[in-house]
Amino acid sequence: MSFDPMAAILLIPAAAAGCLALMPGYRLTARLNVLAALATFLTALSLLFSRPQPGPYLQVDDLNIVFIVLTTFIGFTTSVFSASYIGHELDTGRLTPTFLRFYHAMYQVLMFAMNLALVANNIGVMWVAIELATLTTVLMVGIYRTHEALEAAWKYFILGSVGIALALFGTILIYMAATPVIGEGTDAMVWTILTAHASEFEPALLNVAFVFLLLGYGTKVGLAPLHAWLPDAHAEGPTPISAVLSGLLLNVALYALLRFKMLLAANPQALAPGPLMVTTGLVSLVFAAFMLYRRRDIKRMFAYSSIEHMGIIAFAFGMGGPLANFAGLLHMTMHSLTKSAIFFAVGHVAQVKGTQRIADMGGLTETNPVLGWGLVLGVVAIAGLPPLGIFTSEFLVVTSTFARAPWLAVILVFGLLVGLAALFLRLNTIAFGEPRGPTAKAEASYVPMFAHLALVLIAGIYMPPALVLWFQNVAKLLG
Amino acid sequence: MRGLTFDVAHLLAGTLVLVSFLELYQDRLSALLNMFALHAFVLALSVAWQAYAQHAPHLFVTAAIALVFKAIIIPVALHRIIMRLGIHREIEKVVGVGPAMLLGMGLVALSMVVMLRVTTEADPLAREDLAFALSVVLLGLLMMVTRRNAVSQVVGFMSLENGLVLAATGAKGMPLVVEISVAFSILIALIVIGIFLFRIRERFDSVDLQALDRFRGERR
Numbered sequence: 075m076s077f078d079p080m081a082a083i084l085l086i087p088a089a090a091a092g093c094l095a096l097m098p099g100y101r102l103t104a105r106l107n108v109l110a111a112l113a114t115f116l117t118a119l120s121l122l123f124s125r126p127q128p129g130p131y132l133q134v135d136d137l138n139i140v141f142i143v144l145t146t147f148i149g150f151t152t153s154v155f156s157a158s159y160i161g162h163e164l165d166t167g168r169l170t171p172t173f174l175r176f177y178h179a180m181y182q183v184l185m186f187a188m189n190l191a192l193v194a195n196n197i198g199v200m201w202v203a204i205e206l207a208t209l210t211t212v213l214m215v216g217i218y219r220t221h222e223a224l225e226a227a228w229k230y231f232i233l234g235s236v237g238i239a240l241a242l243f244g245t246i247l248i249y250m251a252a253t254p255v256i257g258e259g260t261d262a263m264v265w266t267i268l269t270a271h272a273s274e275f276e277p278a279l280l281n282v283a284f285v286f287l288l289l290g291y292g293t294k295v296g297l298a299p300l301h302a303w304l305p306d307a308h309a310e311g312p313t314p315i316s317a318v319l320s321g322l323l324l325n326v327a328l329y330a331l332l333r334f335k336m337l338l339a340a341n342p343q344a345l346a347p348g349p350l351m352v353t354t355g356l357v358s359l360v361f362a363a364f365m366l367y368r369r370r371d372i373k374r375m376f377a378y379s380s381i382e383h384m385g386i387i388a389f390a391f392g393m394g395g396p397l398a399n400f401a402g403l404l405h406m407t408m409h410s411l412t413k414s415a416i417f418f419a420v421g422h423v424a425q426v427k428g429t430q431r432i433a434d435m436g437g438l439t440e441t442n443p444v445l446g447w448g449l450v451l452g453v454v455a456i457a458g459l460p461p462l463g464i465f466t467s468e469f470l471v472v473t474s475t476f477a478r479a480p481w482l483a484v485i486l487v488f489g490l491l492v493g494l495a496a497l498f499l500r501l502n503t504i505a506f507g508e509p510r511g512p513t514a515k516a517e518a519s520y521v522p523m524f525a526h527l528a529l530v531l532i533a534g535i536y537m538p539p540a541l542v543l544w545f546q547n548v549a550k551l552l553g
Numbered sequence: 554m555r556g557l558t559f560d561v562a563h564l565l566a567g568t569l570v571l572v573s574f575l576e577l578y579q580d581r582l583s584a585l586l587n588m589f590a591l592h593a594f595v596l597a598l599s600v601a602w603q604a605y606a607q608h609a610p611h612l613f614v615t616a617a618i619a620l621v622f623k624a625i626i627i628p629v630a631l632h633r634i635i636m637r638l639g640i641h642r643e644i645e646k647v648v649g650v651g652p653a654m655l656l657g658m659g660l661v662a663l664s665m666v667v668m669l670r671v672t673t674e675a676d677p678l679a680r681e682d683l684a685f686a687l688s689v690v691l692l693g694l695l696m697m698v699t700r701r702n703a704v705s706q707v708v709g710f711m712s713l714e715n716g717l718v719l720a721a722t723g724a725k726g727m728p729l730v731v732e733i734s735v736a737f738s739i740l741i742a743l744i745v746i747g748i749f750l751f752r753i754r755e756r757f758d759s760v761d762l763q764a765l766d767r768f769r770g771e772r773r
Contacts, residue, residue, distance in 0.1 A: 198729040202736055209740065228747065232706065235740060236694065239713055242733065243690060246720045249727050250683065254674055258726025278671035 080126045080134055082117045083146065083189045086110055091182035100164060100171060103178045104157040110182060111146070111153040114189070118146040128266050133195035136548050141192050141329050144407055148321045148414050149185045151522035155418045156181070156314035158519040162425050163312065168218055177217060177312070184210040184318065188326050195265045197245050200330055204241070204294065207323060208234045215311035226306035233293060233303040241290025241330075247283035248337070251275040265333060272340035280338055281345040287334045288350055294327035297388060298358040301381050308377035309430065313421030316373055320380040321414035325406055328384065332391060332552065339394075339553040351392030352482065358385030359489040366496035371430045372420055375500060376413065379456060382493050383409045389486065390471045391552065393478070399549035401470035408463040408530055409456075415526035416452040419445060422518040423504075427511040432503055436510030445516050446505050448523050453501045455530050457494045463533035558606045559678055565599035566685035566719060570661065573692040573712055577657050578650045582704055583641045586628045589708045593623035596715045603722045606678075612722055615734045619718065622738050623711065630745055635704055648699040660691040682723030689716030707744050714741070 090110035097103050121142065125134050134142070160177070163169045169177070184207060191203035212234065216227030252262040255274045261267050272280075293300040308316045331351075338347045362382035369375035387409065390402030422445055423438065424430050439446035455462040468490060475483040572592045579585040597620035604612030635641045648656075664687035672680045693713025697706050714737050721730045 196729075198733065202729075202732065205736055205740070209743065228703075231744065231747070232697075232710070235710060235744075236697065236713070239690070239710075239717055242717050243687070243720060246717070246724050246727065247683075250672070250679065250724050253725065260728045263728060276671070276674050282667060282671050 078126060079117045079120045079124070080132050080193060083114050083121070083142065083193070084186060086114045086117065087182040087186035087189065091179045091186065094182060095175065095179035098171070098175065100160065100174050103175060104160060107178045107181060108150070108153045108157055111150040111185065114185060115143075115146040115150040118142050128195050130260055130264055131196050131199055132193045133266060134193060136544075137332070137551055138192050138329065140403065140407070140544075140548060141325060142189065144410055145188055145192060145322050145326070146185075148410055148526075149188075149318070151525060152314050152317050152321075152414060152418075153181065154519060155317070155421070155522045156312075158517065159312070159314055159421050159425070162517065166425075169312075173217055177214065180210050180214050181314075181318075184214070184323075188322055191326050192329060196260070197248060197263045197265065197268070200333075201238075201242055201245050204291070204327065204330060205238050207326065208238060208294065211307070211311075211315065211319060211323060214315045215307045217312060218310065220310070223310040226303075226310035230303040230307040233300070237290045237293025237300065239290070240286050240293075244283045244286030244290055244334075247279055247286065248334070251279040251283065268337060269340060272337045273342065275341055275344075277341055277343035277345070280341055284334060284338050284345070284347055284350075288331065288347075288354070291327045291331045291334075292354060295324055295331065295388065296358075296381050296384050297354045298361045298381065298385070301358065301362075304381060305374045305377040308380070309371050309373040313373070313417055313424065316377070317414040317417035317421075320377070320417065321410040324380065324384050325410060328387065328391075328406070331388075335391070336552060348392045348394050351388050353392075355385045355387070355389030355392055356482065356485055356489070358382065359389065360385075360485065360492070363489045363493035363496065366493055367499070369500070370432050372424065372432050372435070372500075372504065373417075373430050375432070375497075376416055376420060376456075379493070379497065380409075380413055382489070383413070383456075385489075386468065386471060386486075393471075393475060393482075394553060395474070395478075396546065396549045397470065397474040399552045400545050401467050401474060403545050403548060404533075405464065405467035405471065408467050408533060411526045411530050412452060412455045412462075412464060415523045415530075416449065416456060418523040418526075419449040419452055422516045423449065426514055426516045429511070432500055434511045435504045436507050438505045438509075441509045441513035442516055444520055445518065448520065448527070450501065450505050451527050452523070453497055455527065457497045458490060459494075461531070461534045463530040466534050466537075559681075561602055562599070562606060562678055563681055565595060565602055566682055566723075569595050569599060569715065569719060570685050570688045570692070573689050573716075574654065574657055576708065576712060577653055577692060577696055577699075580650075581642065582635050582702065583632065585705055585708055586631050586635070589711060590624050590628040592712050592715055593619055593627075596718060597624060599719060600722045603682075607725055609726070611731050614731050615718065615722060618734050618738055619715075623715070623741075627711070627741065627745060631704060631707075634745070640702070640704070647701050653695070653699055657692055657695055660695060661688040664688045664691055676725060679723050679725055683720055686716045686720035686723060689713070689719060692716075707741075710744070711741055 094103050121134055121139060187203050187207035191200050194200040194203055212227050212231045215230055216223050249262055252268055255271050256262040256267060296304040308319060335347045338344045359382050362378045365378045387402050387406050390398045427435050455464055458464045458468045472483055472487060475486060572595055576588045579588055597616045600612055600616040600619060604616060665684050668684035668687050690713050693709050693716060696709030700706050700709060718734055721727055
């Protein structure tokens with residue numbers, strides 16, 4: 075049997091999960107976790123060069139390859155961060171060795187589920203994979219077993235389940251719409267076949283299906299008003315999981331939504347999906363920007379910032395057209411890299427200070443200069459200041475909107491500015507001023523954080539033409 | 554024969570909606586659980602009929618799961634849990650029976666209007682089934698938002714999920730139905746274990762402001 079990278083990005087995490095569940099000793103398992111994530115990433119990179127033929131269940135095309143490479147890359151860097159983070163949790167007794175073993179196994183299961191959702195060529199398989207990813211993250215969020223963590227996990231569980239249930243109803247409706255044209259059976263659930271025949275589907279049924287899918291997968295993306303689970307889940311779980319949730323899982327749900335949007339866009343009689351996404355995107359952006367002011371917990375604050383950015387991305391894809399889609403893809407990539415870097419920093423900050431309350435932190439740039447300035451750089455990036463990558467993508471979103479719908483652009487810019495001011499207000503307390511709280515040295519590995527920030531900085535200054543060309547191709551594909 | 558197949562399927566799906574209404578006005582937890590067992594039983598019958606009518610033997614597996622797991626194991630387990638937690642007599646009133654029933658009727662009307670209008674091309678059997686399924690889903694959602702107790706929220710979620718299984722079996726020849734019903738069973742089993750292990754009694758936006766303060770991490 076020849077080597078199939080498409081199956082390998084699923085098999086490596088699945089096999090690693092099995093091994094990690096059985097192996098004792100956290101140093102060894104943490105290293106194995108990194109190794110498995112690295113192997114998955116390298117395999118994903120090989121998909122760039124040789125692309126297998128799409129089958130009835132799996133496929134790799136121009137759109138999902140971007141997501142796959144990004145997911146496996148951040149999965150790898152997060153596993154490196156997790157290895158340095160988790161030792162401290164063990165020392166302070168927040169996690170027991172048994173739970174740690176479980177944690178590593180679950181990490182690989184999550185990587186498996188996300189990769190499966192991305193390479194799935196079948197709307198049913200994609201749904202099952204996203205459900206699996208939800209379940210694993212629920213278990214991870216509740217892993218500290220404190221009152222707060224359990225409540226966060228429960229809330230996430232219930233809201234996530236309702237979302238996933240609505241998404242299934244939408245999926246069934248898509249199948250119903252496809253059967254008169256394609257015929258019964260597996261073919262009517264395969265993406266490549268669905269997209270080819272989308273123009274012949276019954277438009278009214280597609281419309282209703284999309285509403286359910288937007289509500290269902292939108293819950294997982296964290297779009298307001300379905301975002302209620304997101305801040306709790308981010309704040310109470312282990313920080314590596316917050317990084318993966320924000321940086322990756324939200325993207326995976328968004329990817330599912332984009333696929334269905336392409337289906338609707340291919341049918342001229344169906345409702346235009348754009349305005350729906352633009353509205354939810356703008357509402358999420360403005361709402362989250364205002365919510366940023368009231369936050370006192372550092373991880374909750376960045377969770378709201380994730381809602382804000384998912385809003386911007388949904389807005390950009392909703393606007394559609396080559397330029398806005400390009401901006402949306404770029405923004406998604408930049409946000410994933412930056413937000414996970416911020417969570418890497420925040421994880422160590424919370425460990426040093428022994429709390430997540432912003433009021434108990436202060437003068438971080440004096441006491442822990444590397445960590446402090448890393449966090450400052452991350453916040454500067456996420457707030458969208460030049461010359462970092464998010465500035466480029468936000469600038470593109472704003473300018474492309476100004477050219478087509480100036481009023482929407484005004485709301486967009488307003489939301490961005492409100493969010494920016496809130497972030498700097500809080501950053502001022504955390505990073506500068508008089509040192510507050512414990513000032514111990516952090517036993518951290520700074521490599522993942524600065525690697526991400528360096529990538530964001532490079533993307534902000536110089537984008538390789540090959541990459542631009544690629545993004546442009548995908549943007550055209552999205553319609 | 555065609556007429557009979559259609560009529561029985563129609564009858565069973567309609568009964569499922571009716572039982573959803575019965576669930577909606579129960580105010581004692583143990584009575585609610587009995588109603589849920591009935592709900593799952595009707596679902597099992599309905600799925601089995603679809604399996605027979607569509608000549609799709611794999612759907613019998615889904616029917617068996619619904620019967621054994623949802624109509625027997627889960628209600629029994631939940632009965633024991635609420636006895637343990639001492640909440641079997643609990644009476645909860647978040648929204649009165651009258652408004653809840655009116656809202657429920659509105660939702661059923663809505664799903665009929667929406668689904669029958671958009672599926673004019675589809676097979677009449679699937680079409681009616683889908684309209685009923687959406688009603689059951691919406692009634693389940695209504696139950697989740699009008700209840701405060703974690704157990705009855707879970708019952709709401711499970712009846713919502715019954716509606717989805719009905720929809721999936723109604724869509725003729727849909728692959729992965731069995732897999733999906735297994736996936737859902739795992740989800741539900743986890744929820745029930747979660748309730749048992751963590752003794753969750755109340756929904757978290759309870760009126761207990763102190764608890765709210767604590768878990769939001771927003772204390773000053």
